[in-house]
Amino acid sequence: MPTTIIWTIAILAGLGLLLSLVLYLVAAKFKVEEDPRIDEVEKVMPGANCGGCGFAGCRAFADAAVKAPNLDNNYCPVGGNEVMKQVAAILGFEVKEKAPQVAVLRCNGSCVNRPRTNVYDGAASCRVKAALYSGDTACSFGCLGCGDCVAACQFGALSMNPETGLPEVDQEKCTACGACVKACPKQLIELRPKGPRGMRMFVSCVNKDKGPAARKACSAACIGCGICAKTCQHGAIVVENNVAYIDPAKCKLCRECEAVCPTGAIHGVNFPKPLDKEAVKARIAERARKAKEAEAAAAKEKEENNG
């Protein structure tokens, strides 16, 4: 009896040793040489595998980054500058700092602002709804409210607000991976720079209809009147196709456009003080008056010189 046990153990142990030797030899023979830096880069990545960088996952990004000649086209929006600095240190590259971005919903068509013209009872998906018709309000550009963006967000940064019927972005959680941008069939979500201390301005509307039609469909629509563009001292606002757009690179956060917008389509967020519209308007009027005076004075001077 004990001999059987001894033999069994001996044979199994021998077999195990033999097979491990075979495995060792095969592994040594067919070893795939991989750049060790790929592992190192992968370690510093956030590991969300969200695809925000354009690659299938963090390892695919690491692989691409190691093989690329520089880091200009590879940027991890989730990790941001901190992670990219570490990646650059590992790979010995220079990395340009990018301003952190955040997803911004460019629709202000809440239930109050945008009266419903019909009721949808199909599949709860914006994509399906957009393929069927223009939406259940008179605005054919606005949010459909089925929450495809919320479903697409892996970071829990988006949620539907049942009161407004619009999605809301939690800017603390948003990593600007861009999944919601791709998911929205109406292209309403834009990645914009977060701004200093989170302060930023944007036009919360993309309605390309002419003023009266846009206004009728939604009381907070951009009607393309162009007052904001005229007021802006920094040339940051362009009105194209009846809708204004603020260039974040040029915007100086003076909030004058917000004060003059007749429909409230321009939003400023995270400012420490609420906007005193009247004060800002007075300031603009004062400036206009001064400009006029200066112009008149210049004209007078010119006349005198000529005379």
Next chain:
Amino acid sequence: MAKVTFSIGGVHPHDTKLARERAIEVLPLPQTLYISMAQHLGAPAKPVVAVGDRVKTGQVIAEPGGFISAFVHASASGTVKSIAPRADLAGNMVPHIEIAVDGDEWVEGVDLSDTLVTEIPSDRAAVLDKIKACGVVGLGGATFPTHVKLNPAPGSTAECLILNGAECEPYLTSDYRILLERTKEIVVGAAIMQMVLGGCRCVIGIEENKPEAIEAVRRALTELPYDNIEVLPLKKKYPQGGEKQLIDAVMHRQVKSGGLPISVGAVVQNVATSLAVYEAVQKNKPLITNTLTITGDCLPVERQHNYLFRIGMPLSYIAEYAGGVPAEAAKLISGGPMMGRAIANLDAATVKGSSSILYLRADTTLRKAESACIRCGRCADACPMGLEPFLLNRLYKAGDLEGLEQASAHDCIECGCCLYSCPAYIPLLDHIRQAKGQVMGVIRARAAAAKAAAEAAKAAEEAKKENK
């Protein structure tokens, strides 16, 4: 003769043809007509009139914008008031020509009499030109330009012209009414198309729930001097009026995936198209009218109508004329209850393919809350294309495009049998329609890439030859 039907799947909704006894009435002209530039499959038409122009009834106001496109005509005389985008049925902006109507003065050369012209012209090209010039498109739903369909690519021959009088959608009665009231014209139209296709067999398929129509066509066939046209009563089953299903029912042949009906020798045309062909060829009359049913389960029969409408009349005008929208109506549908589309904008103008305004009560039409799939397989049993809707739904949700293509999502004909039969009220069709679009996109992109690669290879080879 034993009644036939298609072989796979199908469902049996109650036919509810409530307006079947209502004769076709002619609608009076409204003050304004809005004529859409996108009322056919393919490229939108290009306006050829300017604002302020005076147009006569039947005058060309827009020309085809591509090979698959169609002429559009003024449906009443008047002045062009504007050419601007206007919301269509689904609320999407589409260019429309607005005409301020001042009467009904027709262009010259149109035969407005009721006399039946039975003599078939023999010049094939001239007939096709006439059909094209009159803007005839398929009126069975897809509004595919008829002159393109009647002119199969060289190398393929039509063996059988199938006239679709199935009208398998519940509620709709416009095809039934024209089969009763314009029987002979339809048969002459069939004979014309038969001539164009080179004298093939012609079968008029009509479902058995319309015995009067079957009888009327039989009588007309004995009175008219045409050969090789027959009536085929079909068993009632939805979607019998689907092109591929009708070919299966009549010819016992199946069109392979991605193929056209002509690949099995079939050309399918709706009976309303046949009437339009008759009017175009024999009377020179462009397609500016069609028949539309006002019906629904919340309308008493005396308020249901079959109307001959002019294209461009707003739906709201027709609804108003018919006595307004009933208060019980929970959903308004243009087209049949199975495949029609909900009307998001009642101010939309009618188009060539408009077939109904359907008022449905909440309990018949509103969707019920979705629950989990119990894998009963009813959707797979009901699918007339032999697909597995439950599987397609799952693959769509997983975003598996390869799997969807393998499971033939692109073969879906969007008939809605799966949705109709699902006991869990899962929005199968909504998802499969999306999946179909995605798969079609992949297939098209691949075909384009293959074409580009072939051209590049050819160019490279030629460059090589030149170098030698």
